[in-house]
Amino acid sequence: MPAFFAPSMARLIEELSKLPGIGPKSAQRLALHLVKGAEEDVRSLAEALMDAKTTVQHCSICSNLTDSDPCEICGDGSRREDLVCVVEDPSDVVAMERTRDYDGLYHVLHGLISPMDGVGPDELRVKNLLDRLREDEVQEVILATDPTVEGEATAMYLARLLRPLGVKVTRIARGLPEGGDLDYADEATLSRALRGRYSVDSG
Amino acid sequence: MPAFFAPSMARLIEELSKLPGIGPKSAQRLALHLVKGAEEDVRSLAEALMDAKTTVQHCSICSNLTDSDPCEICGDGSRREDLVCVVEDPSDVVAMERTRDYDGLYHVLHGLISPMDGVGPDELRVKNLLDRLREDEVQEVILATDPTVEGEATAMYLARLLRPLGVKVTRIARGLPEGGDLDYADEATLSRALRGRYSVDSG
Numbered sequence: 001m002p003a004f005f006a007p008s009m010a011r012l013i014e015e016l017s018k019l020p021g022i023g024p025k026s027a028q029r030l031a032l033h034l035v036k037g038a039e040e041d042v043r044s045l046a047e048a049l050m051d052a053k054t055t056v057q058h059c060s061i062c063s064n065l066t067d068s069d070p071c072e073i074c075g076d077g078s079r080r081e082d083l084v085c086v087v088e089d090p091s092d093v094v095a096m097e098r099t100r101d102y103d104g105l106y107h108v109l110h111g112l113i114s115p116m117d118g119v120g121p122d123e124l125r126v127k128n129l130l131d132r133l134r135e136d137e138v139q140e141v142i143l144a145t146d147p148t149v150e151g152e153a154t155a156m157y158l159a160r161l162l163r164p165l166g167v168k169v170t171r172i173a174r175g176l177p178e179g180g181d182l183d184y185a186d187e188a189t190l191s192r193a194l195r196g197r198y199s200v201d202s203g
Numbered sequence: 204m205p206a207f208f209a210p211s212m213a214r215l216i217e218e219l220s221k222l223p224g225i226g227p228k229s230a231q232r233l234a235l236h237l238v239k240g241a242e243e244d245v246r247s248l249a250e251a252l253m254d255a256k257t258t259v260q261h262c263s264i265c266s267n268l269t270d271s272d273p274c275e276i277c278g279d280g281s282r283r284e285d286l287v288c289v290v291e292d293p294s295d296v297v298a299m300e301r302t303r304d305y306d307g308l309y310h311v312l313h314g315l316i317s318p319m320d321g322v323g324p325d326e327l328r329v330k331n332l333l334d335r336l337r338e339d340e341v342q343e344v345i346l347a348t349d350p351t352v353e354g355e356a357t358a359m360y361l362a363r364l365l366r367p368l369g370v371k372v373t374r375i376a377r378g379l380p381e382g383g384d385l386d387y388a389d390e391a392t393l394s395r396a397l398r399g400r401y402s403v404d405s406g
Contacts, residue, residue: 004300005293006270012255015248020236021229028294033223034252035259035268036313042256045218046249049237052215053245056238065238067209090208091231097207110239 009035061132063108063125065090073106080104082139086129086158088112088146096144104142107132112150113157121157129158133165140168147174212238264335266311266328268293276309283307285342289332289361291315291349299347307345310335315353316360324360332361336368343371350377 005013009031017027034042058064059071062084066072073079073093083104087093093106109124133141141162145151159169175193176185185193208216212234220230237245261267262274265287269275276282276296286307290296296309312327336344344365348354362372378396379388388396 004297006259006268006274008251008255008258008270009268009293012251015251018244018248019233021232026224028297029224030222031255032268032293035255039256041221042252045221046252048211048215048218049245049249049252052211052234052238053242055211056209065209065212065235067211071209090212090235094207094231 058108058110058125062106063110063128064093064106065108078103082137083142084129084132084138084140085142085144087144088151088154092144107141109145109154112145112148113154114150124154126158126161130161130165133162133167138167140170143169143171147172261311261313261328265309266313266331267296267309268311281306285340286345287332287335287341287343288345288347290347291354291357295347310344312348312357315348315351316357317353327357329361329364333364333368336365336370341370343373346372346374350375 005028012031012034013024013027016022016030017024019027022030034045055067056065057067057069059066059069059074061070061074064071064073080103084107085096085102085104086107086109087096088109088111090108093108096102096106107125107129109126109129111119111124113119113121113124132138141158143155143158145154155171159171162169173196174189175196176182176189182190208231215234215237216227216230219225219233220227222230225233237248258270259268260270260272262269262272262277264273264277267274267276283306287310288299288305288307289310289312290299291312291314293311296311299305299309310328310332312329312332314322314327316322316324316327335341344361346358346361348357358374362374365372376399377392378399379385379392385393
């Protein structure tokens with residue numbers, strides 16, 4: 001596809017089209033944009049790439065991506081250390097933090113169990129979660145994996161695994177999203193919302 | 204948006220989201236993908252970026268992007284030197300070359316006249332096209348800008364500008380696309396196809 005381009009352009013297009021969600025046409029457009037732009041912009045991107053790749057590591061406690069170990073969240077003495085929220089990947093930590101409603105710690109699995117993609121529990125950061133629960137004074141583990149088939153399977157697997165440790169295991173609630181419309185909700189969501197109903201007195 | 208990420212990740216996400224067509228969510232997904240992947244892949248992308256930016260230049264003859272001056276096409280002695288095809292940008296050269304049906308030279312404008320975006324003839328590579336036509340033995344200039352408002356305006360502007368030079372000026376044909384369906388063609392395209400009808404004897 002990138003024939004007829006100058007070799008250095010062709011190589012850049014090829015490298016860009018290896019990225020997820022970027023096809024040959026987008027890669028071509030990005031490459032032209034980059035080559036047209038200022039050299040310092042391109043240098044800045046190239047440096048950010050190498051810098052992130054060489055600096056970022058996994059936090060030895062929660063496995064989240066961090067520049068320094070332990071990560072900012074694990075090292076933050078003001079957070080509750082008896083509460084651990086288990087999520088699929090670092091973007092989920094960002095999503096949780098954005099709520100400003102959670103002050104416990106995290107554990108990042110870096111994936112979900114998915115037999116179809118050949119991902120079993122061993123490919124996930126499960127072992128160090130167990131070690132952590134054995135050592136630390138964690139009282140509750142919130143399973144906050146996605147409400148999808150893989151997320152649910154992972155949550156169920158972890159729940160079974162954690163139960164013998166005597167720690168309280170919870171799962172984030174499913175139901176209608178805030179501002180949602182009952183009329184437009186799919187049956188599965190509405191069923192869940194119905195089964196998960198709570199008493200208004202206690203709510 | 205990229206708060207709560209490690210600083211080096213946040214910077215990479217910020218740099219990536221400056222690219223056209225890449226929003227904060229895609230940038231986050233790309234950054235996570237890159238950080239998860241092999242270091243040599245990231246290095247390879249970073250190098251391709253800097254390499255393309257520092258190596259690629261404009262051909263002094265046709266203004267196409269090239270690693271060496273003159274570009275491969277202008278330096279190819281086997282191509283017709285009396286025919287110049289004027290296009291908007293380097294991807295159009297690639298599109299033309301892909302037809303394998305054109306063996307003349309090119310001239311890349313690097314844009315189209317667009318008063319709305321503040322792009323006038325002076326922002327385009329028009330001056331060196333004129334110089335080239337005065338010096339070289341060009342017999343025909345094919346205006347192959349897009350069949351859009353800007354492409355048409357640019358073609359009309361160039362046609363007026365080139366006429367006094369005594370060179371034959373042509374415009375690529377408009378009509379129904381190959382394999383197209385008359386029934387589904389828009390009125391403007393069908394009108395064009397009708398007006399551009401040609402005698403079957405001579406066709």
